[in-house]
Amino acid sequence: MSKPFMFEKPLGMRDTLPVLYETKNEVKNHILSEIEKWGYRFIETPTLEYYDTVGLASATLDQQLFKLLDSQGRSLVLRPDMTAPIARLVASSLKDQSYPIRLAYQSTVFRAQQHEAGKPAEFDQLGIELLGDGTVSSDGEVISLMISSLEKSGLTSFQVAIGHVGFLKALLLDVVGNEERAEVLRRFLYEKNYVGFKEHVKSLSLSSIDKSRLLDLLKLRGGKEILGVAAEIVQTEDGKKAVAELKELFEVLECYDLAQYVKFDLNIVLHMSYYTGIIFEGYGEKLGVPLSSGGRYDELLEKFNRPAQATGFGIRLDLLVEALGEMSELSPQSCIIFSRERRDEAVRIANEKRNNGEPVVLQDLAGIEDVDLMTEQFDEVLYFIGKPPKGGAIV
Numbered sequence: 001m002s003k004p005f006m007f008e009k010p011l012g013m014r015d016t017l018p019v020l021y022e023t024k025n026e027v028k029n030h031i032l033s034e035i036e037k038w039g040y041r042f043i044e045t046p047t048l049e050y051y052d053t054v055g056l057a058s059a060t061l062d063q064q065l066f067k068l069l070d071s072q073g074r075s076l077v078l079r080p081d082m083t084a085p086i087a088r089l090v091a092s093s094l095k096d097q098s099y100p101i102r103l104a105y106q107s108t109v110f111r112a113q114q115h116e117a118g119k120p121a122e123f124d125q126l127g128i129e130l131l132g133d134g135t136v137s138s139d140g141e142v143i144s145l146m147i148s149s150l151e152k153s154g155l156t157s158f159q160v161a162i163g164h165v166g167f168l169k170a171l172l173l174d175v176v177g178n179e180e181r182a183e184v185l186r187r188f189l190y191e192k193n194y195v196g197f198k199e200h201v202k203s204l205s206l207s208s209i210d211k212s213r214l215l216d217l218l219k220l221r222g223g224k225e226i227l228g229v230a231a232e233i234v235q236t237e238d239g240k241k242a243v244a245e246l247k248e249l250f251e252v253l254e255c256y257d258l259a260q261y262v263k264f265d266l267n268i269v270l271h272m273s274y275y276t277g278i279i280f281e282g283y284g285e286k287l288g289v290p291l292s293s294g295g296r297y298d299e300l301l302e303k304f305n306r307p308a309q310a311t312g313f314g315i316r317l318d319l320l321v322e323a324l325g326e327m328s329e330l331s332p333q334s335c336i337i338f339s340r341e342r343r344d345e346a347v348r349i350a351n352e353k354r355n356n357g358e359p360v361v362l363q364d365l366a367g368i369e370d371v372d373l374m375t376e377q378f379d380e381v382l383y384f385i386g387k388p389p390k391g392g393a394i395v
């Protein structure tokens, strides 16, 4: 391998400059205060976790994990999401707190990229987990809070697509008979390769009725009316239960008066394989990829010996900012330029302004490369230059 060029960064790693930083911060603050209003408590967890515990529980493709070794030779990962670390935390440090538990986070997460395709390998996520509650009310709460957070961020045009892992599993297994064959079909859906899905269905040795059940699955996208069709296609008890949950979920979202944001899409397969029930994705109008997603994961906590049902979501701040499409203006600053003889005065005034909450740059004239270029960045410039005026008057 050749040595990297001096300014090169590892694949998918990004710098954040002030305009983007301030824009992200503003958007983030709107969401954080909304999440707080719903009673969620914020936590932080380490950037590094053990591969054998959180790394495996994260249910991400192995090739997307950043792995490294600690000084004892144990395998570590950079956390690929926050759900598995929170499951670990709830089962250990918070093991005495009774369920349900509502936690929130704002963190960077890491997913290694194989190609430089413009995708970041490290990004900010804001999210919540509602642990220890298996009710559809809790699925509804989580989706409603995600919608409300997106609204508060200033996003006006977005939609949430809702699916169900249990429904898909029941239908695929019922038709193709085993998990391995179901997985092939699931893969096509994950890649949203519907043409490939259809071709594959045609090639299977199934009755024409079963083939059309699989092809009808692709039509299960739309308003709540598709749930009636879904109930007809699926024959097993698990499948019917999933449809009943989706119907109840719609009622919950109507209570929150947020049903206008959602549509059902029973073809959704998400990136993380720990999901077990209702899942969802948030789409901004102009963005082809989901900017938020989440769902129910009722079997993850038992991996940490504190079994519980749970659900949650994560919003990707980078994609949300992209969907919003507008950068904030840099916040205004003033500048005080001084010469050595008047440094005292300049520092005193800068302190006064800072104590009043005004951001001030304080700069020695002798340290400036180009005064014109420097001063044009500021809304206001004060000069303390030359001999101090008699009587201590400023400027």
Ligand SMILES: N[C@@H](Cc1c[nH]c[nH+]1)C(=O)O
Residues within 6 Å of the ligand: 080, 081, 082, 083, 127, 128, 129, 271, 272, 293, 294, 295, 296, 297, 311, 312, 313, 314
């Ligand atoms: N951790 C998931 C989002 C999520 C939170 N809770 C449940 N799902 C992700 O990164 O995609």
